[in-house]
Amino acid sequence: MMKSSTSHQKNILNTVICVLPDNRPVTSLQLVEEFEKCPINFQPINKTYDQDQDADLWREKMLIGKRTTRYLCQSKSEGLPGYIVETLKIINEKEIIPGGFSQLTRTADTEQKAWRKKQLVYRLTKKSSAKQAVTDIILCSRMRQAPxxxxxxxxxxxxxVCFKKSPVPHRPSPSIPLRNINDLEKTIENLKLQALFQSQDHEYVQLSSSYNLSPKRAAPKPFMYSTGTMYVHTDVEGVPFLLNPGLKQYNTHVSKHHFSSIGSTTVNGS
Known part of the structure; x- marks a missing residue:
């Protein structure tokens, strides 16, 4: 009872998802034996588009025993990053896979053989270079041509097996504001000037003719020292002066004779 209720809820969800438009590219495909065990972020295609009947791709009649089933699942978020499904193709089970195409060899839930008689192959391409991609896959049980x-x-x-292809949207590069362009040009010009100065090997600076060599203010006058106040140190400093005792007996005589001679001197014409 619980399994039947869960299955019914998933069927309703799958129907709602199919009704809502979703033009995102398909990014990955899987095959499962039981659609209730579809991998996370994958959507099972368990109902046909035209008859709303069971979309089993194995379709082998079994009178006795468990029925074998295969259900295709698609995702728009999983798979190889940056790649999308560009196209689909149906080939025979033992046919050589075309160049550039990929195949599903095992079921994702039970690791069983994927296909019987026929198989689906798909081609991945980089989203950045793709012009169109597969955006939807439907299965039809009564129609003999694609809708x-x-x-x-x-x-x-x-x-x-039918698929829809839609153009791949590519976001344009964001425009740079004019102010940012001007700032960028100034920055580039400054970098060029710095590179020019760094590339010069001169050890001097070349001045322009308008460069003023005179100082903006006069230099201060040098401090003047007075030699009269300078302290002079000699080798006889601190030694007392004494007259030789042998000269003391001549001291009085010499002094008197010296002064008397000076006093008797006259100047002509006075």
Whole structure:
């Protein structure tokens, strides 16, 4: 009872998702044996587009025992980063895979053989260089041609596999404001000037003719020293002066004779 309720809720969710428009590119594909065990971030295609019937791709009649089933799952967020599914193709099970295409060899939930008689292959391409990508996949059980807006990939055991391709949107480069451009030009010019100065090997600076060599203010006058106040140190400093005792007996005589001679001297014409 619980399993039936969960399955019903997933079917409702899948129906709502199919109704809502989603033009994002398909990025990855998986195949499962039970659509309830679809990998996370994948959506199972378990109902046909035209009849709303079981979209099993194995479609082998079993009278006794468990029925084998295969369900295709698609994702728009998982897979190889930066790559999207560009196109789909149906080939025979033992046919050589075309160049550039990938295949699903095992079921994601039970690791069982993926296909019987026919198989689906897909081609990945870089999103940055892609012009168009697969944006939706539908399965049809009654229609013999793809509905409007879809491309027929082929037939797998009576089920038509159709896909829609849409242009891949590419975001334009953000425009740079004029003010930022002017600031960038000034920065580049400053870098050029710095590189020019650093590349010069001169050890001097070349001055322009308008450069003023005179100082902006007069130099201060030098401090003047007076030699009269300078303290002079000699080798006889601190030694007392004494007259030789042998000269003392001549001291009085010499002095008297000296002064008497000076006093008797006359100047002519006075």
């Amino acid at each position: 409007d807006g879809f491309t027929l990939a082929g037939d797998i055991n009576g089920i038509l």
